[in-house]
Amino acid sequence: MNVLFISRSKTGRPHPFVEEQAIALEHAAGIKIEHFLVRSNGLKGYTKAAYGLYHHLKRHPVDLIHAHYGLSGLLAVLSRLLFRHNLKIIITYHGSDINKPSERRFSLLASRLADHNILVSSKMLSYITARSTVLPCGTNTEIDLVYRDPARAHYGWGANDFVILFASRFDLPVKDPEFALEVVKAFSEETTRSVKFLELKGYSREQVTKLMQAADALLMCSKTEGSPQVIKEAIVNALPVIANDVGDVKLICGQVDHCFIVPKSMEAYVERLHMLSKTFPRIQNREPVLTQYSNKYISEKLLSIYERVLLKPVPVLS
Incomplete structure (x- = not known):
């Protein structure tokens, strides 16, 4: 055919x-x-x-x-x-x-x-x-979780660096980057961590995989979504997610640990970032996404x- x-x-x-x-x-x-x-x-x-x-x-x-x-x-x-x-x-x-x-x-x-x-x-x-x-x-689920340490070393990120990935580019208004930047600014002012905030722009698929394994949180605060690929990709790469209830995010996260659906408020996002920055956890239960997506x-x-x-x-x- x-x-x-x-x-x-x-x-x-x-x-x-x-x-x-x-x-x-x-x-x-x-x-x-x-x-x-x-x-x-x-x-x-x-x-x-x-x-x-x-x-x-x-x-x-x-x-x-x-x-x-x-x-x-x-x-x-x-x-x-x-x-x-x-x-x-x-x-x-x-x-x-x-x-x-x-x-x-x-x-x-x-x-x-x-x-x-x-x-x-x-x-x-x-x-x-x-x-x-x-x-x-x-999404591609045949990914090995082997890149975190070498990728962090490659980017020069140390033990005190807390790296947040934005779920898209900063130049897309529908993704509400202004809100995200305000959240990260507020969090940065309250934490002793060295905070880095990166947009997902201009990277190859292989680079995104390594970035997601090296980073410590994915932040989504979109005004609208469908079934966002970036959430699935983050889970496959064991990257904790903080997102508002938009599109199918709640359905995708389902039974996945460290995939937080929060109200779209500064306080809710900052609270979860503080929690993640204390222990740098990774997603353990990727299975729902590995099987269904x-x-x-x-x-x-x-x-x-x-x-x-x-x-x-x-x-x-x-």
């Missing part, structure tokens, strides 16, 4: 979690995944992409289109209407495409024209219910959706 993944990208490569999902599908069932990337935003960018998609499909026939994010999905369904192909289309909505009002209307239009919709969080069901399945993205497990669920949409079985590789 040949499947075309459509997604936005400014780097020339798919988002890491999209690429990892494709690799997991290829390993699980021998599916051949191709990527079509939307490189420009706006009407002009998507119009250009529509014609590019048409020519791509003429040169590279596929059995199914799987679009990631609502705008990419809208491109796929409108391309089908314009150029009259009959390929089945599945769209995965990742959160921002539903949570942002400016994108929501386009996502909802795409959902009405798609053959099936995948929602990474059950909270999206208030917007999309028809022909839909709740299925979060998986592994790329392998999610790819098997995704294959069953492909089968239902195409009305034919997909052979799974042994």
Whole structure:
């Protein structure tokens, strides 16, 4: 089976979690995944992409289109209407495409024209219910916990350094970096630890893994989320989490220790940071995430959706 993944990208490569999902599908069932990337935003960018998609499909026939994010999905369904192909289309909505009002209307239009919709969080069901399945993205769970000491030595972090990772970049307002910076400032003024606060920006996947194992806490305080990958990745790397109840964070943390869901108040966050800074604990019970959010497990669920949409079985590789 040949499947075309459509997604936005400014780097020339798919988002890491999209690429990892494709690799997991290829390993699980021998599916051949191709990527079509939307490189420009706006009407002009998507119009250009529509014609590019048409020519791509003429040169590279596929059995199914799987679009990631609502705008990419809208491109796929409108391309089908314009150029009259009959390929089945599945769209995965990742959160921002539903949570942002400016994108929501386009996502909802795409959902009405798609053959099936995948929602990474059950909270999206208030917007999309028809022909839909709740299925979060998986994450790489095949990671050894061996990097903490060498990574801390590499970055020059000593025994008194308390390293906090922000759950995203500082330039994304939806992640509320201003609140996070205020929390860390208040904590820094009260503790004897040498506090370092880093944004997750510009790192490779391998570097993020090492950073998460070397750091002492992950801080999330987003205004909206879907099923945040960064929380799953932190747990896989045994990094304690402090987050507000946003998106599927509470569901992901579930029975995981040292994964704290707190009210979005300065006092609540600072209190947990003080607690973690006393003993530098690591997450011990990673099993709920390792079993429920592994790329392998999610790819098997995704294959069953492909089968239902195409009305034919997909052979799974042994």
